[in-house]
Amino acid sequence: MSFITLTTDFGTKDHFVGAVKGAIYSELSDAKIIDITHEISPFNITETAYILKNSYKSFPEKTIHIIGVDSELSENNKHIALELDNHFFICPDNGIISMITSEIKPTKIVEINIHDRVESSFPVLDVFVQVACFIARGGNLTVIGKEVTTFKKMVEIQPKVNQAKDQIIGGVVYIDNYGNVISNISKKMFQEIGKGREFKISAKRYSFNKIFTKYNEITGKNNHDNNRFDGEKLAIFNSAQYLEIAIYRSNLETVGGASTLLGLKYRDDIIIDFINEPKPDFTILT
CATH class of the missing domain: 2.40.30.90 (Bacterial fluorinating enzyme like)
Known part of the structure; x- marks a missing residue:
């Protein structure tokens, strides 16, 4: 059984959270999905970083954390997956992980490259779920992306x-x-x-x-x-x-x-x- 957490700014009024959970269960029927929060202030990266830093350690090692805040793919906002402190994080490369990485260095980071096969305006559903389920099955990060050594850091967080x-x-x-x-x-x-x-x-x-x-x-x-x-x-x-x-x-x-x-x-x-x-x-x- 895999633990997968969700942290988003989706709220609970719309269909987004339900759709993401349904897609995970379709891939991994025995997955254990935990909502950290869906009430992040819209696009607030700093708020997300604080909540993530103070919640992820409470979960078992190898937990997979999906972060869906400001996640629309662009040239300046790529998608990454990383292994850090024996946890996995799937998120946009917009500084969200800065509060964690200021104290703990990632073991491995990849820039997700499955977008060539997936055209989506809802990457948390169509991309992040695929990556999470792949990792949960024991897949290696380098299969779903090229390894990189740098990622965006938010100066204002420090x-x-x-x-x-x-x-x-x-x-x-x-x-x-x-x-x-x-x-x-x-x-x-x-x-x-x-x-x-x-x-x-x-x-x-x-x-x-x-x-x-x-x-x-x-x-x-x-x-x-x-x-x-x-x-x-x-x-x-x-x-x-x-x-x-x-x-x-x-x-x-x-x-x-x-x-x-x-x-x-x-x-x-x-x-x-x-x-x-x-x-x-x-x-x-x-």
Whole structure:
């Protein structure tokens, strides 16, 4: 049995998702198809990259991931299949895999070349499904494409370090279902650059000098009366270990979320300034 995941911006109103699943089952009746999400904002590559990076590792090795976002074939948007971290990914070469490949290098990448035999305006259905089923049967990637060593990288997905000003310059890459705003600044980068120093996080006209480890830490010892903290803003490293600007117990229909209350949106800057000198790294010899 093969595990095949689907990540798209198709939504669920139209026939697209059902057609893709039907085509997979027609080829592999024992396949196990898992929807990661079909609610990606239309053509939003950065959002796709964040969701993909934080979901694929939960699946068994050799899982095949079909990514259908901004997937129309063109000279500047080719289709690739790659083996990475013992998983397979089938996607457009538009930077979608940048967040994963920034930490883990692909084992093999091929540019899919079966388009000569398939004329399609719906490549996820007509091309990606064929490739996924071929891989699931044990096929070698080089049969369905020529091996390549380069692929597109999205510069905006990666935060920058300004050594002169002693700061990290990141940005909003995702807004979740609660309206919480997720940046591209990882806890690992924060610790490596910050070295335990005091800091100031700036997000538009709001600032933070503390990062919580849990949402309810904001209540302190008053956790018997959590409701009075509803709507308080906070910074936290979320479960994916990325810096998040959140509203405690946010509710988009009542309290609101960080994206609306703080006026933060996709690609807005999130900046961390480190205030004092790094703590010395030394070992005391006895």
